[in-house]
Every structure is written in structure tokens, then in C-alpha cells.
Amino acid sequence: MSDSHLAELAQHAPGLRLSTEAGDLEAFGRDWTRRWTPAPLAIAWPTSIDEVQAIARWASAQAVALVPSGGRTGLSGGAVAAHGELVVSFARMNRILGFDPLDRTLTVQPGAILQTVQEAAREHGLIYPVDFAARGSCSIGGNIATNAGGIRVIRYGNTREWIAGIKLVTASGELLDLNRGLVKNSSGYDLRHLAIAAEGTLGMVVEATLRLTDPPPPSQVMLLALPALDALMPVFAACRRTLNLSAFEFFTDRALQHVLAHGARRPFDGDSPCYAVIEFDAADATQQDAALALFEHCLGEGWVVDGVISQSQAHAAELWRLREGVTESLAAHKPYKNDVSVRIAAVPAFLVEMQALLAREYPHFDVVWFGHIGDGNLHVNVLRPAGMDEAEFIAQCERVTRLLADALARHGGSISAEHGIGLVKKAYLQGTRSAAEIAIMRGLRRAFDPQGLLNPGKLFDPE
Numbered sequence: 001m002s003d004s005h006l007a008e009l010a011q012h013a014p015g016l017r018l019s020t021e022a023g024d025l026e027a028f029g030r031d032w033t034r035r036w037t038p039a040p041l042a043i044a045w046p047t048s049i050d051e052v053q054a055i056a057r058w059a060s061a062q063a064v065a066l067v068p069s070g071g072r073t074g075l076s077g078g079a080v081a082a083h084g085e086l087v088v089s090f091a092r093m094n095r096i097l098g099f100d101p102l103d104r105t106l107t108v109q110p111g112a113i114l115q116t117v118q119e120a121a122r123e124h125g126l127i128y129p130v131d132f133a134a135r136g137s138c139s140i141g142g143n144i145a146t147n148a149g150g151i152r153v154i155r156y157g158n159t160r161e162w163i164a165g166i167k168l169v170t171a172s173g174e175l176l177d178l179n180r181g182l183v184k185n186s187s188g189y190d191l192r193h194l195a196i197a198a199e200g201t202l203g204m205v206v207e208a209t210l211r212l213t214d215p216p217p218p219s220q221v222m223l224l225a226l227p228a229l230d231a232l233m234p235v236f237a238a239c240r241r242t243l244n245l246s247a248f249e250f251f252t253d254r255a256l257q258h259v260l261a262h263g264a265r266r267p268f269d270g271d272s273p274c275y276a277v278i279e280f281d282a283a284d285a286t287q288q289d290a291a292l293a294l295f296e297h298c299l300g301e302g303w304v305v306d307g308v309i310s311q312s313q314a315h316a317a318e319l320w321r322l323r324e325g326v327t328e329s330l331a332a333h334k335p336y337k338n339d340v341s342v343r344i345a346a347v348p349a350f351l352v353e354m355q356a357l358l359a360r361e362y363p364h365f366d367v368v369w370f371g372h373i374g375d376g377n378l379h380v381n382v383l384r385p386a387g388m389d390e391a392e393f394i395a396q397c398e399r400v401t402r403l404l405a406d407a408l409a410r411h412g413g414s415i416s417a418e419h420g421i422g423l424v425k426k427a428y429l430q431g432t433r434s435a436a437e438i439a440i441m442r443g444l445r446r447a448f449d450p451q452g453l454l455n456p457g458k459l460f461d462p463e
């Protein structure tokens with residue numbers, strides 16, 4: 001690809017900001033995985049749908065691969081550009097376009113930051129309920145690309161549930177207006193849902209209409225110390241029965257140690273192997289009493305050894321920080337990440353198998369467990385032992401992931417619950433999706449993008 005090709009793009013889309021500066025190529029060619037060396041052709045910052053269409057038309061004429069790019073907080077390499085692709089950054093298409101009070105929707109550009117969207121919803125007395133730690137830097141386009149989940153899926157579901165419409169630019173530059181905010185639309189294949197979790201391989205999301213909902217009642221947060229991982233599910237079952245849950249999350253003592261080393265305040269005097277963070281409706285004394293009774297019950301059963309309940313919003317935020325701070329506290333270690341899920345009912349049996357597997361395969365590694373156990377979603381971060389070469393470390397982890405993928409297949413689970421397949425997990429896709437499903441997925445990709453120019457190499461290898 002020569003400079004003259006880029007000059008032609010500039011002609012195609014006059015005013016389009018383009019950069020080939022080393023700092024930009026480095027920053028926009030990678031995500032939080034930090035495993036691949038960025039090597040994009042250039043970065044483009046369109047400011048309109050027209051410009052995105054012009055880029056796509058140019059790319060398909062020149063057979064240039066495109067990598068759509070949001071906040072680059074992804075953990076699966078979905079936004080990595082390491083092979084001379086043009087990165088299409090949506091950083092300058094980040095506006096809130098409109099609010100509709102009757103539909104209760106917010107229409108936004110793909111580069112809108114999640115937190116900005118949440119704040120905009122609140123200004124209208126509503127909420128956009130998808131939420132997670134990267135809220136301050138991840139973009140809605142990226143959330144759609146991975147069907148992002150987060151900490152309140154147990155009540156509100158994943159991103160998919162909140163997408164009323166998507167405008168999608170295909171590889172040939174066609175603009176598709178998918179579902180147009182309709183509540184009811186029984187008119188054949190729902191292409192909007194195909195675009196969600198497609199990791200940018202079917203088209204570039206250039207606008208989204210998001211559903212909003214009523215704010216929840218006042219809540220409280222409870223942090224429970226548990227004697228073992230195996231106590232999590234009995235506690236969850238008890239909470240499910242007696243509380244209106246908005247979150248049920250967990251982390252192990254190893255995770256806590258990293259978060260404490262990162263500046264968080266110790267919640268209990270003693271150490272316990274595992275902790276649960278529970279958020280529940282606590283609008284009145286009856287609901288608060290139910291939470292205390294639940295705590296006593298869990299204590300009596302031996303499922304819990306200590307607990308603390310939030311006394312203020314600041315206190316609740318402090319307790320949340322222990323869970324939400326895990327990823328950042330580990331980032332400097334460049335951990336090997338697993339993001340697996342099974343049906344909630346399958347968690348107890350899967351947990352036993354996974355614990356045995358990881359204890360056997362990683363006897364001397366720092367293995368950090370945390371995640372959204374109430375959704376059946378576990379994160380396991382493995383830290384590289386001091387002195388071990390990075391390539392050797394990844395090779396060892398990949399070998400274990402193969403075993404994990406087999407265990408997941410036996411339990412009917414998924415190798416990627418919410419981070420996407422990207423580059424990191426594509427070798428394991430066939431443990432989660434059948435050969436027939438993958439063949440249909442490839443066929444869909446061909447139908448949307450016959451030349452395979454949109455985010456090639458993500459999700460599956462190019463054909």
C-alpha cells in the first residue's frame with residue numbers, strides 16, 4: 001500500500017483526518033491486550049456517516065482491510081491492527097444525537113463513551129443500565145461489537161437487550177438502517193442482532209439507538225467473606241430467593257491482595273479465600289431487614305464468615321472498588337485472561353472441575369479469579385511468573401486454555417462470555433460453536449463482506 005493510495009482516499013473524502021505518525025499508529029493499532037505489535041497503514045478519524053461510507057468504498061476498491069476502532073479497552077485483540085490495515089477510529093463521532101421521551105431512546109454516535117451515555121440518560125430521568133469498570137473510556141460502538149455485559153447483567157441483560165436500532169456501513173459502503181428503533185418488527189431476519197457481537201466483521205456501526213429504562217430503587221451493597229469458592233453458589237441461591245438483586249459478583253483473596261496493593265482500603269481484619277459483592281434493592285426497612293436475615297442465615301450455614309453492608313453511597317462505591325479495581329490492579333502484569341461462562345445451573349459442577357484443572361496446570365502461577373458469578377461468567381487472570389519468557393508463558397497458558405475449552409464444551413459453556421473472540425480466543429471457537437454454526441457464520445460474513453476486508457483475522461482466520 002503506497003502513499004498514493006492514501007492520497008486517493010484523501011481525495012475521496014476531502015477533509016477526512018488521516019495520520020501515519022508513529023505515535024498514532026502505535027496508540028490506535030492496539031487494545032488492552034498489548035500482545036501484538038501495532039502496524040496499521042494509517043489511522044482515519046471520520047466525522048460523519050458519509051465519510052465512513054467513502055472510506056469503505058475506497059477500501060473495497062483498493063482491497064484495503066479496515067479495523068473499526070472505539071475506546072480500545074477490549075481484552076481479546078478485536079481492535080488490534082497489526083497487518084497494514086486502515087484503522088477507522090470513531091473517536092470524533094462521539095456525540096449524543098437525540099433523546100426521544102416517548103420511545104425512551106437515546107440516539108448516539110458509535111464513539112460515544114459509555115459514561116457519557118449513562119449521564120445523558122440520567123439528565124432525562126432515565127438510565128442506560130449497561131455498566132462496567134471501563135465505562136469512562138469504552139465506546140458504545142465497541143460495546144455493541146462485543147455485546148458487552150458487565151456488573152448488572154443479572155438484572156438488565158447484556159448490551160444486546162438495549163439496542164433498538166443500528167446504522168451499519170457495510171464493506172461496500174452501503175448504509176443499512178437496521179430496525180429503526182421499532183419495538184415490534186416481525187419482518188424476517190433481524191440484521192441488527194447479527195451486527196451485535198460481530199466484532200466489526202459484518203459492518204461498521206455508525207449510529208445506535210439505545211433503549212433507556214427507569215432508575216432502580218435505592219440499593220445497598222453487601223460484601224461477604226466466604227470460606228471457599230464452593231460457598232458462592234449456595235449464597236447466590238439464598239440471595240436470589242430473598243433479595244431483588246442488581247449484582248452478584250465475586251473475587252478471590254489473590255484479587256483482593258492486588259487491589260489493596262493498588263491503594264484500596266482493606267474491608268475486613270482477617271483474610272478469607274473468597275468474597276462476594278452483592279447489590280440489592282433496599283428501599284425500605286423490610287428489604288434491609290431481609291438482607292440482614294439473609295446474612296445471619298448464611299453465617300449459620302457456614303457459607304459466610306464475615307460481612308459488611310454499605311452505610312452510604314460513598315461506602316457502597318468503596319466496596320465496589322474492591323471488585324471493579326481488579327483489572328486495573330493487574331494491568332501492569334499483562335495477565336493472560338480467561339472470560340468463560342456456563343449456564344448458572346451448571347456453575348457448581350463446572351467450578352469444581354475448573355478449580356481442579358487450574359490447580360493442577362498452574363501450580364506455581366498467581367491465578368486470580370473474579371467475575372460475574374451470578375451470570376455464570378468467571379474471569380481468571382493468570383500472571384506470568386518472574387523470569388519466565390513471555391512467549392513461553394503464553395504457550396503454557398494456551399495449552400491450559402485448550403483443556404479449559406474441552407471442559408467448557410462438556411458443560412455446554414462459552415470460551416468468551418463478554419470480551420469477544422478477537423484474536424485471543426479464535427483457536428477455541430469450535431469448542432463453543434459447532435462446525436455447522438461456524439460454517440453459517442462464515443457464510444454470513446461472506447454475504448456482508450465478500451472480500452473479507454472488515455476486521456480480517458478476528459473471530460476466525462481469513463478464508
Ligand code: 2HG
Pocket residue numbers: 075132133150324326327337338339371372379380381418
Ligand atoms: C470485569 O469484569 C471485566 O472486570 C474485565 O470484564 C475482566 O480483566 C478481566 O479479566
Ligand code: ZN
Pocket residue numbers: 150371372379418
Ligand atoms: Zn467482566
